[in-house]
Amino acid sequence: MSKRQPPGGQAPVVQRVRIRYAKRGPLRFTSHRDFARALERAIHRANLPIAYSQGFTPHPKISFSSAAPTGVASEAEYLELGLRVAMEPEKLREALDAALSPGLDVVEVVETNTTDSLAERLTASHWRIELPGVSPDALNAAVKAFLERTEILVERLTKQGRRTFDTRAAVVNLAPAAGPTGLTGSPCAILDLVVRQVTPSVRPDDVLSGLRVAADLEPTAPARVTRLAQGTLTPQGEIVDPLALDRPR
Amino acid sequence: MRGESVFPQLEQLLPLVSKPIQYVGGELGATVKEWDSATVRWALMYPDAYEVGLPNQGVQILYEVLNEREGVLAERTYAVWPDLEKLMRANGVPQFTVDSHRAVGDFDLLGVSFATELGYTNLLTALDLAGIALMARERGDDDPIVVAGGHAAFNPEPIADFIDAAVLGDGEEAVLEITDIVAAFRKEGSPGGREELLLRLARTESVYVPRFYDVDYLPDGRIQRVVPNRAGVPFRVHKRTTMDLDAWPYPKKPLVPLAETVHERYAVEIFRGCTRGCRFCQAGMITRPVRERSITTVGEMVKQGLEFSGFQEVGLLSLSSADHSEIGDICKGLADQYDGTNVSLSLPSTRVDAFNIDLAQELSRNGRRTGLTFAPEGGSERIRRVINKMVSEEDLIRTVVTAYTNGWRQVKLYFMCGLPTETDDDVLQIARLAHEVIKSGREATGSREVRCTVSIGGFVPKPHTPFQWAPMERPEVIDARLKLLKQAINADRSLGKAIGLRYHDGEPSLIEGLLARGDRRVGAVILEVWRQGGRFDGWSEHFSYRRWVDACAATGVDLDWYTTREREEAEVLPWDHLDSGLDKEWLWKDWQDALTEYEQDDCRWTPCFDCGVCPSMDTHIQIGPTGRKLLPLTVVST
The missing domain is CATH 3.30.70.580 (Pseudouridine synthase I, catalytic domain, N-terminal subdomain)
Structure with a gap:
């Protein structure tokens, strides 16, 4: 042949x-x-x-x-x-x-x-999470309970099977955000979240699982999540635009 | 409000289901029209999952033909998976279209394309979710007219209770004619309601309205007669044939989905119809005569289709693509035009002969040569004479060996099991053939790398074919034969290692047989299976043979009587009043020829053998050559 x-x-x-x-x-x-x-x-x-x-x-x-x-x-x-x-x-x-x-x-x-990879610059993400049917008071209490803990173990089904991991340590910032209504127009609570890129990755739904574990927080409908930014996390907790280094000055 | 989007409600459910993108729409090529801009509104359904239904050519063509018309709107809907069905029921979300997420119940017409009978239970799910009465007779003036089409519509009797109408044959002109009738009827203020509209459709003689026909039965269960019960309704309903495919160059704007689907390519039909005369092949019988699309139209469609869609693969479709009178020039022309690009060309459905290797070689100039498929269909020369698949063993082996020596390592051979008059030996010949292929392949290439896969499908006798009278083989006999075949292939370990065997067990075929040749009494079985949870019967993981057998028992339908029973010449068949153009006497003669192993040639190259289609349908064979060539293009240089 x-x-x-x-x-x-x-x-x-x-x-x-x-x-x-x-x-x-x-x-x-x-x-x-x-x-x-x-x-x-x-x-x-x-x-x-x-x-x-x-x-x-x-x-x-x-x-x-x-x-x-x-x-x-x-x-x-x-x-x-x-x-x-x-x-x-x-x-x-x-x-x-x-x-x-x-x-x-x-x-x-x-x-x-530049020679560094884009992935190396993406060390953290900023998320916005809309939680239908959650009152501001319940949200404040849940966030407080979450942040008081040093470790919150949650489970997720990954490609490697069911895994248990900590959802607290990777969270850089978690706070109720201003804004009375969500994108759908109905009243809902809004969360602002900054998470470090770690392995296994901690995703917004893992943080929601963490809020459930820490404070029994349970939205009435699926949360609506948007990634607002991704980039390099500074020691001050800010996210730097990953294309800043490439952009012509 | 009619025509309102249900997306806000649906959106809440999508995070909870698998592959939500399939319900979102937004495909490239999709058309969204204002509800009020149209006077006639069609929902078009392919009754299977989105990933199977979206690439369907029939739906894409009708969708485009209808939407090109001013004042007409067409949207698509597909079967939803059980996870979403459950949530839709719990939350009161109706069956929706993916284009504008409108409730299917709001449309004037629901057109459903049945490529296979196994989609019948999915029709019931869609009707039920849409809030449309399952029984056509219980529907009101505001409910959509449910129209069945596709190959299975050539015997829609098993779903006669659930549909309002059926159209046989090519749809592009039929949907426009139906649209005109509906538009005129609405304009007059819908006099006489639903019944009158259906009458007007029935009087065209090319729309079958089951409720206008009474079926009488003999004491032994056979049909005595089928007669119209209204004045002006024809005794027989005729199929539609679109002549001059160059005048209908669809799809022009192929739908490009975001979700992954079974075919990711721009497909162009290079001809319709086939007169090879394979006796098991319903498609070849009901789509006669052969009508070719010209080489220049094919070239034009491929160019526009690729530019529009960004697809990287082109499929040249037909029932036997190498039979196009200018296939050599088409393949060479396209290969030249796209030489040096990353566009690949494929030619499914080819015959077993060396010419096809030349074509395939042309089409894979820059690509990999991983697999080629040939379909001898029958294992022995005898059974191939019965089914009229004229391939000699010598030809087959020579063809496959040519493929091996030209760099293909893997060849797939497709056969059927359960054919009329078949014996164990006919099936065991498949093993011998496969052994010969590997032996000759190893000799010719000097390599032990050659492989072949033997793929076996179950034979299902279909209406409007010479085998419409044939008894089906019992599933346990089929399963036993396949077991023997497996042993025979592996009897020689060295050769057996190079041969893969793929097959399905015989049970799903038996149910397909029940639905294919069933009459109106089979409708009760479909309904019962659906009530017991039957969904997606074309998927082995969802199909339950037990459920069908139990439903037959519960409704008093004798599965054997419909499947393994041989019919006599005089028997009135459930589809006799539906005219595919084929002369029943000719079909019977061809059935007798099958039993005496007499072969019938192709009327494209030998004199007409009077199958009846051309004179009764006022059609004729349309083939080239045109003598034209594809001119070199300035091709997009990606």
Whole structure:
């Protein structure tokens, strides 16, 4: 049998761009896999000069950073593309945004020449959590009970099976936020949350589990969660925009 | 308010179900129209999960054809999984469309496309969730008209109680005609209500309205006759045939989902119909004559479809794609146009012959050569004569070996089990054939890497085929034969190691057989199965043979009588009043030819053998060659 060689000659990467995108409204139910497929198609529709890996099954040069869970909206998701022809970042943003469904929105594109990975810069996330049917008093009490503890063990089903882990230590900030109503217009309590990126990752639903453990807090309907920001956590507890270092000054 | 979105209520449930994205809509290519902009509103359903239903060509074509019309609105709905069904019931959320999340009960028409009979229970779930009475007779003037289509609609008798109407054959012109009738009726102020509207549809002679036909039975249970019970309703209802596929180049804007689906590609039908004459194949019988789409239209559709969708794969669909009169030029032309891009081309449904290897080679110029599928369907030369699948053993082995020597390592061979007149030996021949294939493959390539997968499907006799009279084999006989086959394949350990065997047990086929050739009395079984929790019967993890057997017992329906019983020539079949164009006498003759192992050639290359379709439907064979070529394109350079 003749051994077939993979076709060579895929053009090299000449430009790397970093992209911030948002997952909004009903499209927050897009899973990461779904988004990855949609992005690849959008790149083809927009006719972007994406670079490919070599081999029998060339893959487009796309690297994702940690994605928000399915069902969680986000204003701050990040990825990096390798291009075989350089493009003006704003043009790329417009073209890609137009090719993606409304609700999957490209917020910002910057060219990068730095060598550190995007993932290294994403050490913390800022979340906003709407809790339907929870009164401000109940929320205040639950937050207080949560913060008084040094460790709160919760369980979650992961790919490795049921795991028990601490949800308290990774929480940098947890506070009731201002705002009388949620996005749906009905009264609900709102939480502001900053969590460090740790392994296993502590997600908003884990913190909600923690509030249930610490204070029996139980919303009447599923919480509605949005990631507002992602970036590098400073010792002062602030989150630095991960694209700040790449952005032209 | 009619047409209002139920998304706010649905949204509360989505975090609690698996793969919520399938219920959200927002696909590229989807059309959302204002409710009030339309006078006729269709909900189109594929009665299976979104991941299976979304790529369906029929629904996509009708969706686009209807939405292109001003004053007409079409939205899609799919079967919801049991986790969401439960939540919808608990929270009072109705069956909804994915486009604008409108309640299905608000639409004028609900069109349901049945590719297989196993979707019948899902129809009942959708009707029930929509708040539409399961029994068509109990529906009011404000309820949607429920119209069945798709191949299973050629015998809709088992669901006759649940549907208001059925359309046989190609849908693109039929839906527009129905739309016009509904629009005119509404404009007149809906005189005479639902009954009158159904009468107007029935009088077209191409819309079947079951309630306007009475079925009388003989004492022994066979049908005595089926007669219209209203003036002006035709004795027979005729199928629709769309001629000139170049005039209907759909889908132009293929739906591109966010959710993962079974086919992620731009599919273009390169022709409809097939006259190869395989006697088990309902599709080949009911879609005659062959109508080709021209090479230039195919090229144009592929170009636009890829640009619109961003898909990286093209499927050239038909019942036997290599039979297109210009398939060589189509494949070469497309391969040239997309050379150097990462677009891949595929040609499903091909015959067993070496020409196909050339085509496949052309289509996989830059890609991997991991698998090729051939369908000899029958294991012995004898059984292949019975089913009229004219492939000699020599051809088969030569073809497969050519594939191996051209770099394919894996070949899949598809067969059926339970065919009429089949014996153990016919099935055991599959093992011998597979052994021969591996032996010859190893010799020709000098390598032991060649593999083949033998995939076995259960034969189900279908209406409007020469096998419509045939008895089905009992599941335990099928299962025993497959066991023998497995032993025979593994009897030679060295060869057996290179052969994979995939099959299903015989029970689901028997139920498919009941639904395929059933009459109106089978409706009670479907209803009972559904009441006992039957859902998604096409999925092995949801299908329960026990549930169907129990439902037959509970409703007094004799499963054997409908499935393993051979019918006689004079018997009135439940679908005799539905006209596929095939002459029943010709079908009987072809059944007799099967029993005497006499082969029938293809009318594209030999004189007409009078199957009856062209003269009775006023259609004719439309094939090339046109002599045109695909011109080089300036291709998008991704």
